[in-house]
Amino acid sequence: LSSSSPSFILLSMMSYGMEYPFGQLGSAVLAVDGCIKAVGQADVIRNQFSGATFERIIDCSGKCVLPGLVDAHTHPVWAGDRVHEFAMKLAGASYMEIHQAGGGIHFTVEHTQNATEEELFNTFKHRLERMRNAGSTLVECKSGYGLNLETELKMLRVIERAKQSMDIGISSTYCGAHSVPKGKTATEATDDIINNHLPKLKELKLSGEIHVNNIDVFCEKGVFDLESTRRILQAGKNIGLQLNFHGDELHPMKSAELGAELGARAVSHLEEVSDEGITAMARAKCAAVLLPTTAYMLRLKQPQARKMLDEGVIVALGSDFNPNAYCFSMPMVMHLACVNMKMSMNEALAAATINAAYVLGKSDTHGSIETGKQGDLVIINSSRWEHLIYQFGGHEALINYVIVKGQVVYENERCETMSSY
Ligand SMILES: N=CN[C@@H](CCC(=O)O)C(=O)O
Ligand SMILES: [Zn+2]
Known part of the structure; x- marks a missing residue:
């Protein structure tokens, strides 16, 4: 340590979980390289760093420090909202009825195709800021x-630009098989993806222009069937992408079984998963990304979170932010997971941090407060961390700081006064 160079942020904090091993009062030290330099009992840290100069000291007495939240599933780059379809759904139209009539994803595709890259980037940037202010750091x-x-x-370039310029972590996913384009059959669309899209992505990765991390397919009746899904995912795997796809949402498709067979990192939705699918996912360590906003919005049956957890499936959570389910907030997602899917608050927090990091292949560096991991933290203005879940929609007044890579990226000055109401 050099006492002349202020290199660290020191957080004096309360524990964030009953299991916290250091007693009640702890401290964390974040280094300039963005990593957690030390975490532990406050007096031990004080002795260890007695000669150090800190760039900033945040007194967290009476507050809680949690790992930054990880949102494992979003569709945040698009133009053209679908508030008119929300009204149609409230009046009784189903998601697939709207989709088959040319609305839904097709509506958004038309508007996104017509939007400029700049327009898409500006709205995306704003959405990422709202996610970050609600505690998401990845x-x-x-x-x-x-x-x-x-x-x-165009969309992937927009995501790449945000990766380089925004103070929030991003894992990017190519989801060209989100819907069958108008004028094509599913087989033609599958061939186009395998023969044209994926080779181009490989080329752009090699030239360093776009780095895509994951590949996704909407495996659903009337969209991509199991065989097309298998072909696309296998081709994606061959160029080094992690498999992470939509499955068993509206109809049982045996998507979970396919995910387990192909070594997928995760399958999302799973409202209609089979018992065999749950067993296969547990065995293959293929995570389930549950999306409580979608099941709520579309009044679907709830995925069997309890059965998945009891059988040892790695359960993660995502906001599914998209023009159908317009929710930025992982604290609200955790609340819905607890109430509607019967998860405990501890399970929901693990699902929105370390397990979601696993889905993105980043649990070695993200998702928990441990020495050597990236310094991504959320500080709330309450001495009990459960308030982040309990106060439904209350996160705006509760979240005091969001820290990404050791830097404060959001500071909520109104927090102190607002949270006492
Ligand atoms: N189900 C497919 N994809 C999205 C919805 C996309 C949309 O309707 O625009 C989802 O995960 O919910
Ligand atoms: Zn989705």
Whole structure:
């Protein structure tokens, strides 16, 4: 340590879980390289760093420090909202009825194809800021409202630009198989993806222009069937992408079984998963990404979170932010998971941090407060961390600081006064 160079942020904090091993009062030290330099009992840390100069000291007495939240499933790049469809759904139209009539994803695709890259970036940036202010420090972001190669690449460039310039972590997902484009059959669309889209992604990765992390397919009756899904995912795996796809949402498709067979990192939705699918996912360590906003919004049956947890499936959570389910907030997602899916608050927090990091292949560096991991933290203005879940929609007044890579990226000055009401 050099006492002349202020290199650290020191957090004096309360524990965030009953299991916290250091007693009641702890401290964390974040280094300039963005990593957690030390975490532990406050007096031990004080002795260890007695000669150090800190760039900033945040007194967290009376507050809780939690790991930054990880959102494992979002569709945040698009133009054209669908508030009119929300009204149609409230009046009784189903998601698939709207989709088959040319609305839904098709509506968003048309608007996204017509939008400029700059327009898409500006709205995306704003959405990421709202996610970050709600505590998300690492977010999975999908393409999928382009469908044709040109617009899919436009979306992926927008995501890449945010990766380079925004103070929030991003894991990017190519989702060109989000819907079958108008004028094509599913087989034609599958061939186009395998023969044209994926080779282009490989080329752009090699040239360093776009680094995509994951590949996704909407495996659903009337969209991509199991065989097309298998072909696309296998081709994605062959170019080094992690498999992470939509399955068993509206109809049982045996998507979970396919995910386990192909070594997928995760399958999302799973409202209609089979018992065999749950067993296969547990065995293959293929995570379930549950999306409580979608089941709520579309009044679907709830995925069997309890059965998955009891059988040892790694359960993660995502906001599924998209024009159908317009929710940025992982604290609200955790609340819905607890109430509607019967998860405990501890399970919901693990699902929105370390397990979601696992889904993105980042649990070695993200998702918990441990020495050597990235310094991504959320500080709330309450001495009990459970308030972040309990106060439904209350996170705006509760979240005091969001820290990404050891830097304060959001500071909520109104927090102190507001949270006492
Ligand atoms: N189900 C497919 N994809 C999205 C919805 C996308 C949309 O309707 O625009 C989802 O995960 O909920
Ligand atoms: Zn989705």
